[in-house]
Every structure is written in structure tokens, then in C-alpha cells.
Amino acid sequence: MTKKVISFRLSDADIADLDELCVRLKYNRSEVISEAIALLMRDYTHDGGRLVKRTPWLASMEDGKIEGA
Known part of the structure; x- marks a missing residue:
């Protein structure tokens, strides 16, 4: 897999949250963002x-059909 360097802006609070996740997960910043x-x-x-969490049945849908149905 080819990787590229990108740049984006985060607030100080978002950077603090990102760094806290790095400590919790024992990942570096790139790994946390990729995950x-x-x-x-x-x-x-x-x-x-809105951002909506998929339900298990919605996540299994493909082309409007439920897998296994």
C-alpha cells in the first residue's frame, strides 16, 4: 500500500483528544486516524x-437486499 503525507488543521482540543487516544490505544497519530x-x-x-450508526441488519445490506434473506 502506498502512503502519502497529508496536512489538515485541528483545534488544540482535537489534538489533545487525538493524543489521548494515542496513549489509550498505544497507536501513533496516523494509526488512530486510519482506524x-x-x-x-x-x-x-x-x-x-446526520451521522447515523448502522444497525447490524443495515450494515449487512447490499444493494437493498439483506444477506441470507
């Missing part, structure tokens, strides 16, 4: 301007 992206992609969807 957060993976979690959001897997477990959340966008609905009417």
Missing part, C-alpha cells in the same frame, strides 16, 4: 445531514 476512518466507513452512514 477512525475504517470505523466510520464500516459502521456509520449519512442520513439527512
